[in-house]
Amino acid sequence: MSALKLHAELDAIWRRQSGWKGVLTNVNHSDLGIRFMVAAGVYFTIGGILAMLIRAQLATPRSAFVGPEIYNQIFTMHGSLMMFMFAIPFFEGLAMYMLPKLLGSRDLAFPRLSAFGWWCYLFGGFILLAAMALGLAPDGGWFMYTPLASKTYTPGINADVWLLGITFVEISAVCASIEITVTVLKLRAPGMSLGKMPIFAWYILVTALMMVVGFPPLILASTLLEIERAFGWPFFDPARGGHPLLWQHLFWLFGHPEVYIIFLPAAGVISTVLPVMVRHPLVGYGWVVGSILVLGFFSFGLWVHHMFATGIPHLALALFSAASALVAVPTVVQLFAWLATMWAGQPQMRLPMLYIAGFFFNFLIGGLTGVMLAMVPLNWQVHDTAFVTAHLHYVLIGGFVFPMLAGLHYWLPRLIARRSHPLLGQLAFWLIFAGFNLTFLVMHLTGLLGMPRRVSSYETGLGWDWPNLLSSVGSFIMAIGVAVAVIDFSLAALFGRRSGRNPWRAGTLEWALPIPAPSYNLASLPQVDSREPLDRRHALARSLAQGEGYLGRTRDGLRETTGVDIVSGAVSEIVIVPGNSWLPIVTAAVTGSFFLSLLLGFYMAAPVALAGLVILGWHWAAGLGARADLGPIPLGRGEQAVPHHESAEAPGWWGSVFALVTDATFFASLLFGYAFLATVGAGWPPPVLAQPSLMAAILVLAGVSAALLAEQAALAAVRTGRPQRARSAYALATTGLVVGLLALGTFGWLGLPSPQSHAYGAVVWVLLIYGAVHGLIALVMLLFVRRRLAQGYVSPARLLEPRVARLWLRYGVLAMIVSLAAIALPAGASWRW
Missing domain, CATH: 1.20.120.80 (Cytochrome c oxidase, subunit III, four-helix bundle)
Incomplete structure (x- = not known):
């Protein structure tokens, strides 16, 4: 078969539908990844505007810019949008877009599940934004502590919007975590063992596994609080045997791993981009992988350090304080690996490297203040002050946004086939860097001077006037820098210089694809023998385009890619992934109707929506499978493999395993809550x-x-x-x-x-x-x-x-x-x- 005919047949099989029908039915991972990133960028913009309103209010003492009620909604929505609608969805989108390309696959393991997650994310975010537009936004903080969020103190619908809207969005996150986990473990190029995986895939795999285990406690907490608010079941009411600290335990069982869930993908970008920028392979690959695993494991044992001021016994304080300090060790291992890579290479201060340098400066401050907060006496002193706000932003903006901007500039030719203007990009960097540090470095001092966080006003003469004014000025400088970055990306997409296939001379597989990438990614799949299989002469890319790799032929119009043994990377099956469908959006709409019926108090409609989900789930599963035994079929390069329906290690089986892990974590959290209330609740x-x-x-x-x-x-x-x-x-x-x-x-x-x-x-x-x-x-x-x-x-x-x-x-x-x-x-x- 000629190369042109092969590409034409593959395009006919994998082609994205055009028009509105395509928008509603496409399940291509590249489309979904870009949608997630663009939507997350929109939410970041909205959250940033809310942050500007916060800083305008706090710029001067006794400001009347907004009243306390509106201010509570503003800072609650700012935190909720940044944590739930921007950070996690953005790296999910990046992972969905990049992983198949990095791993040498044609798609994700469950394309329709990704599409379902996208629509849940979109609809859940719409609930939050609609409530904000109607003046009904949540106003109890992005953490929704009880009893403040209970019906007694928040009788309106505001808290319900958060509980149901965020839970709806969390469904999207759980779907993405299962999708990513199974994709990394099973849908790799032949020969890509765990030891040959790109380092970014390791970071994303550990992050996804953390999401599998970390999100159920928050979903449980939201469910229990909504049941209490709607039906009066007293899980958090101390007068009837409940306890408000149960919410904090469940929330921070999610909330502390959440910090590392956000940090690890950003660190994965650093470990991927930095070696290319310094022209030297990552030093200590094995040590970095080990540190990722250790960091992911230990992050679940530190939730109590967010609760040091709640009356925890002193022995527990000491144990969690020591553990909080020790968790810095695996982070430092990665930092030393990056420094050693730069020492061994020849750093080139191009725009991605500039953002990486900014990350080093900012994250060092965030890490040091994190160790300070792990010490109980200082934690008690600065608890609930602006010092904690400053630390949080140094970790999340300095540790996430700066690396992600480095990654966006690095992968921009891959995303839009064009390159940005370096001078405009540098101007954006310096504005963001200077504005960010002016805002939050000063805020440490504001906190040490005793200013509480989450206050809408303050009196003059307390020493907080000029630090708040400087922070407000810095925030607007940073906002201007973000606007310049958006203009830079927009101009690049419209008028930027076209990029070649591999402008950075990198060795990972995503640069083997044509620019722009076809819907099927690769005409044939490679045999991987090293961590950087792509040679600088593009010989591998040319041979794959000629159909000389695996699956270099089409069969019966099926969307095929390789499934491998988890450890060795040997081909174990041919995975047949489903194509475009209306099912994801319809299923998400019915799921949304369930949450809306609860939000609006139409409780009798909720069982109808659940019945609809059962019917749709049945129909969804009934469209898969095969009615004939095929046995081993040609794979290419003289090898054979069975279709995944006949494999003992099919992605669908592993997807169920990790779905049940998520489910079991939810159940374990419920049993933990039962034991906690039986121990400390009144009247037990x-x-x-x-x-x-x-x-x-x-x-x-x-x-x-x-x-x-x-x-x-x-x-x-x-x-x-x-x-x-x-x-x-x-x-x-x-x-x-x-x-x-x-x-x-x-x-x-x-x-x-x-x-x-x-x-x-x-x-x-x-x-x-x-x-x-x-x-x-x-x-x-x-x-x-x-x-x-x-x-x-x-x-x-x-x-x-x-x-x-x-x-x-x-x-x-x-x-x-x-x-x-x-x-x-x-x-x-x-x-x-």
């Missing part, structure tokens, strides 16, 4: 405990045991080619699960106390609902597999769907049993027949 144990029915408990155990045994027999029958017996076994499994669910419902309805009288009743009802919901999910999975078996989509070779259903069944049964045990086994519970 309550006067009215659960009175579990022994008969119902026995029926639950009998039903789920029968379901597990029947499912095991069904899968064995499928493997041995006995479909009729398998269908009968699946029918028995669903019957057993139905019996278990009915018994669990009876157990709860007859044996649990009111969820409104005490936090104990509220928690045990949530546990029961959690177990029942996951039992229902497992039931739907079993029904789906039985249907697919009857339709011919399942065979001894095609076991992906039964194996996925087995995962969800076992987890659903586990959730039911653990929920039952947590309800029935506390001290004082009285059993009845």
